[in-house]
Amino acid sequence: xxxxxxxxxxxxxxxxxxxxxxxxxxxxxxxxxxxxxxxxxxxxxxxxxxxxxxxxxxxxxxxxxxxxxxxxxxxxxxxxxxxxxxxxxxxxxxxxxxx
Amino acid sequence: xxxxxxxxxxxxxxxxxxxxxxxxxxxxxxxxxxxxxxxxxxxxxxxxxxxxxxxxxxxxxxxxxxxxxxxxxxxxxxxxxxxxxxxxxxxxxxxxxxxxxxxxxxxxxxxxxxxxxxxxxxxxxxxxxxxxxxxxxxxxxxxxxxxxxxxxxxxxxxxxxxxxxxxxxxxxxxxxxxxxxxxxxxxxxxxxxxxxxxxxxxxxxxxxxxxxxxxxxxxxxxxxxxxxxxx
Numbered sequence: 605x606x607x608x609x610x611x612x613x614x615x616x617x618x619x620x621x622x623x624x625x626x627x628x629x630x631x632x633x634x635x636x637x638x639x640x641x642x643x644x645x646x647x648x649x650x651x652x653x654x655x656x657x658x659x660x661x662x663x664x665x666x667x668x669x670x671x672x673x674x675x676x677x678x679x680x681x682x683x684x685x686x687x688x689x690x691x692x693x694x695x696x697x698x699x700x701x702x703x
Numbered sequence: 704x705x706x707x708x709x710x711x712x713x714x715x716x717x718x719x720x721x722x723x724x725x726x727x728x729x730x731x732x733x734x735x736x737x738x739x740x741x742x743x744x745x746x747x748x749x750x751x752x753x754x755x756x757x758x759x760x761x762x763x764x765x766x767x768x769x770x771x772x773x774x775x776x777x778x779x780x781x782x783x784x785x786x787x788x789x790x791x792x793x794x795x796x797x798x799x800x801x802x803x804x805x806x807x808x809x810x811x812x813x814x815x816x817x818x819x820x821x822x823x824x825x826x827x828x829x830x831x832x833x834x835x836x837x838x839x840x841x842x843x844x845x846x847x848x849x850x851x852x853x854x855x856x857x858x859x860x861x862x863x864x865x866x867x868x869x870x871x872x873x874x875x876x877x878x879x880x881x882x883x884x885x886x887x888x889x890x891x892x893x894x895x896x897x898x899x900x901x902x903x904x905x906x907x908x909x910x911x912x913x914x915x916x917x918x919x920x921x922x923x924x925x926x927x928x929x930x931x932x933x934x
Binding site: 673674675676677689692693695696697700703 | 734738739740744763764767768770772774775777779780781782792794798845847849851854855861862863864866868896898900901903922923924925926927928
């Protein structure tokens, strides 16, 4: 019984550390997703570019209710990467400029 | 510090590192020093490295709807100039949805619209460092703009980009920046080469106008990183 009690006592600080670790990992996940839900990302991906006319780029990531909507530079890069249409046919830099 | 404490500290440090990495543009947009083929280009890049990084950062943070191409910021020699003239150059891809109205324009009209929207704005950003503009080794500026002309219409097809390369000699650029020339004058006197995909279209004559899009357009809900100021 005493051994079991010691084990429980020893387990308490270990669990606290585990919780800290989990909190940090959770914070990392939140940071990488920009606080957006799956549905919100679908909205985001659907509006990741803009029209030449000027009525464009409805970057409308709706963050969690009650928080200020926020789009970061990293959000834009992620959306751009996901909407990549493949390697374009375009003029090479070497056709225009010399290094 | 216990092993677990060290683990927690390491995780926290990783978070901080990740956050700082996301906040900064990639330096691979700037031509590496060892890629220059002449001493003149390398000297300019060495002397004005901070200005190149500032230009990269300002476009990254303040014009997030465009993408700077890799190794495109630097002091390049325009191919049509025989001597080793060095132009401060940048190449951007303007991301925009395909628009039937825009696609229906003639190529010169699309090019004029893009010139009007971006060339003046980029020339201003390329000249924020007075020491750079005052360096007698700098001969001019190149702004290369490309945009999507045609999306893939079938599986296996590739998107096609349209591109203009705008070459502005230093005297003309400084007159524009000093408000002694209009952007219309710059378009009339600059050399502009057009490209449809990989095919050259030759020199284009453009009619440009003032367009304040870059200074007024805001991506909805976009927040610049802390410590960054966009003008």
